[in-house]
Amino acid sequence: MPTFVYMTRCDGCGQCVDICPSDIMHIDRTYRRAYNIEPNFCWECYSCVKACPQHAIDVRGYADFAPLGHKVRVLREEEEGMIYWKIKYRDGRVKEFSFPIRTTPWGSIKSPADYETPDTQALDSPMLAHEPTALHVDTLPTLSSSNNK
Amino acid sequence: MFTSNPFADLIVFLPPYFMQVYIILMILAVAAGTLFDMLHKKSVIFFARQWRKSQTAATKQLSGMDNAFLLIRTLLKEVATSGEFCNPLRRLSHLLMFYGFVIYLVTTIVMVFAYPASAIWPVLWNIGALMVLVGGYWFFFFIRVDVAKEGHSPFRLVRADLFIVSLLASVTFALLWEIVQAAGGPTATRIIFSIYLLFTTLLFAGVPWSKFAHMFYKPAAAFQRRVEEANGSSDLPTPSVRHEGR
């Protein structure tokens, strides 16, 4: 469902230009605000919709198959770790949902460089970082050599 | 130089009523331009329709007091502090341009209509102009989204740049004129003053085609947004109600 940008809400900050995986959110030449330059390459991933600080981006289902009058709006509360959806049907029904998006604070992932340096021999073993502990089993499975044809 | 009214020295080649008439014409141009823009683009009809839709979808009726309060909040936050901008640098540059322009405009009108004796007026005029130029050139070269995010050269000009270019040109030539006039070259003064007037006319007369009209649309839109949050007609998920007005 391709995206479109509300004229009254967009202030041309460019967050959508930064985030779009398809490189299709760009800046209009007359208003210096955002718009979707290639709806036929829009996957409706909602990355731009979620990133827009002004909630200026919305989606209108692909004209090929989505009748008018619907809305699927979202609020992604990053700090809170939640996402909120409000779905309005063509016939007026409304459904709202909310789901968690993350259980830890943003930026809190421990860098792999902050772990104890592995010893040089470990580089030649098949075990990957944090194994076998991270597997939650005692050893990394392998096949006995008789299996190798 | 910066403490005397530059408009007073125009008497050498222009009568005092010239600038007064000019300013009135520019005010009329802005009014006419905005009206033309709203009618021609049918944006008035659109906004009226949106307003009616919002009223119909409202789950809560707002009183006159409620609306007044929302209006005040809009004026205080979005208008007075450029509160819409999330990027602090952009917000700062806009505040410089906005307040700089207001100071520069008000002092121009006072100096042209009243020719006051006090040096405070030209000093403020210069400060206002400098604020516009600092905020404006900063915006033009570094903050403009097509430059900052899309990688375009700052010298790639499109229609959206009509406002900022004419604003910067107008104020730059205003200061240049003041300096050249004080230095005493009569021909140079006339030439530079003409260019100043040219860009100033472009700035005000260009309202139907430039982003200048945003000074009316943006606060109106911000107010409408607050009303929608408050009266329940917003289509955003419910938690937004407590987050709006950040």
Place this chain on the structure above:
Amino acid sequence: MSLFTSRKTHFVDSDILIIGGGFGGCGATYEARYWARNAKIVLVEKANIERSGAVAHGLSAINCYMGMQWDENQPEDHVRYARNDLLGLVREDLGYDIARHVDASVHKFEEWGLPIMKNKDTGRYLREGRWQIMIHGESYKPIIAEAARKAATEVYNRIMVTHLLMDKKDPNKVAGAVGFSVRSGDFYVFRAKAVIVAAGGASHIYKARSIGEGVGRTWYAPWSSASAYGLLIPAGVKMTQMENKIVLARFKDGYGPVGAWFLLLKSYATNAYGEKYEEARFDELKALVGEYAEKQPVPTCLRNHAMLEEIKAGKGPIYMHTQEVLDTREKEEIGWEDFLDMTIGQAVVWASQNIDPREKPSELITSEPYVMGSHATCSGAWASGPEDIAPADYQWGYNRMMTVDGLFGAGDTIGGSAHKFSSGSFTEGRIAGKSAVKYVRDKSTDTPQIDDMQIKELEATIFKPMENYEVGRNEIVAGTVSPSYISPLQGLQRLEKIMDEYVGGISTYYVTNEPMLNRGLELLTMLKEDLDHLGAEDLHQLQRAWELHHRVWTAESVTRHTLYRQETRWPGYYYRGDYPKLDDTEWHVFTASQYDPQTGEWEMSKLPVHHIID
């Protein structure tokens, strides 16, 4: 380029260069840093790693998790499953390797903050099906991207890599890559001791079911532009199973996922008359593929076949009876979240067509074909396997290294390792990352050399489409029709039509044959020639132009492989009208191809399928 801008060239040197910032690339970046604390690790992505790749919107399930800690599955079980699903043809060594490590990746995801749903009774991860667990995965990609950012020396966003660079001293050794900035238009030359390609598989090489805006709603991301293959093939890398196109049966138009509906919510599909058709067609399937039809679960392609036959028999549309299973608010939320976490467009379809899944069933359909390596399919590069497991002819030293020295791969890029999905691709990235570190350690005195002349030529080649447009534009007044250049979209539409009509697309119900395939190759040859005349109006179009190049290379490979395999191995994915049955005698093999960049010739061959698991 205007008067005031001039294109700069940036040289970026690194120990390990990772091309593609999706799940494979992020896994590689993380793991490489763990093993090489001081190495320069550079990650390059044509978009923004925060939301790039196939997991941009998020996912509602992790489809590859063993659950070894609870004795739910062992890695060999997964190998058997993937093998059955692909009718015998998978790299069991690669599959086992991923399956034995993937649980650790998933546990790290949870530690990093990915909310995984729990089974209220057992406390374990909530299973969708035997291999799948349910997640609240809207931010799955941003979480993984954070891990990659912490690990990388530098992340270059908005740089499209267009070509790999080979070592001047050794044409079968990688030395880096070249590309351009989609924002500034600058030329980038990446020089590295090891390169890991973890780019996207191929969407948009076949004509899609929708034709207007709807073309954007492909099942696989539209930005999966086949760079996983398009970077490798012209460099002479040996590829495998490129004929293994995948077709998905999904909710119609929105292509929303069906896994949670079938497996967790226990919904079912019928034809338009309410008849369950799959079991009824069992004998047909047996006639086509023999014993493979008896495998449980029923292989993906065979389920597609049953649906297609039902539709062709005039019993469509096919419906998923969602209304039978949403009897609680909790189930309704699961059903909606399934879409909202990963295919919001399907929720839009429901809202726009007034379909409440509690009240009405939804149509299912088979998609247009895709080519990729991380799902119920395994196209990609032929890679060396794990040293402790792989048979002798499946390994040549470094795990996940391709047939070009120093060139590693993960995710869609690697062929033969099916059913890895997001967690498996990340895991394969980790495997490649560690391997690349080992390789760099072993070759420490060896610095690859790049050929300056070649760099200059590549720069001209890369930016040529912009020149074609600027110059050619002078010929016409306006518009998109020019006799001397075509736009990337025009080229893409021609490609999609060729593949659709000749290489088993939807318009032929996925059927092709030798005469059709040969005709397809003729037309592809002319399209390839026309690629020299692509006209790109701006940098965005230049990106589209190179995406098309990668897609066309891939399409040619797909066509040649499809021609080579003289059987119908996966009915429901595609059919050889001239060889309609499965033929284990001749074709219980991997197909392989290698393009020779010097001669322009393609060499096709068979590679053995070793069953190391019983």
